Amino acid sequence: MHESCHHCDYDLVGLPSQGTCPECGEAYDKHSLYRAARAREPAFIRNIKWITLASFTLMILICGGVLSIRAEKPWGAIIVTLIVASVSGFGTFAYWWSERQERRASD
Ligand SMILES: [Zn+2]
Numbered sequence: 001m002h003e004s005c006h007h008c009d010y011d012l013v014g015l016p017s018q019g020t021c022p023e024c025g026e027a028y029d030k031h032s033l034y035r036a037a038r039a040r041e042p043a044f045i046r047n048i049k050w051i052t053l054a055s056f057t058l059m060i061l062i063c064g065g066v067l068s069i070r071a072e073k074p075w076g077a078i079i080v081t082l083i084v085a086s087v088s089g090f091g092t093f094a095y096w097w098s099e100r101q102e103r104r105a106s107d
């Protein structure tokens with residue numbers, strides 16, 4: 001995530017989340033800078049992120065499915081696939097959820 005002063009574009013990485021820019025003295029709030037940056041992002045870019053995550057989850061499920069069909073003792077592959085896919089799926093859901101909350105908050 002890119003953190004820079006909205007006034008002079010000074011890099012604010014490593015500085016407290018709220019304060020004044022060391023370069024130009026302008027007050028900043030990283031949270032609102034982040035929100036503003038996210039709001040400027042086109043909707044399809046935001047969607048692409050969770051769609052990518054979702055297809056990654058799907059890919060894990062497909063690969064795991066193929067592996068467990070081919071394996072002599074498929075349970076190991078099935079269990080590993082389910083664990084990895086649920087972690088990835090939960091990540092996708094959490095991302096999608098936070099996006100949705102954020103969009104509601106900014107409406
Ligand atoms: Zn500045």
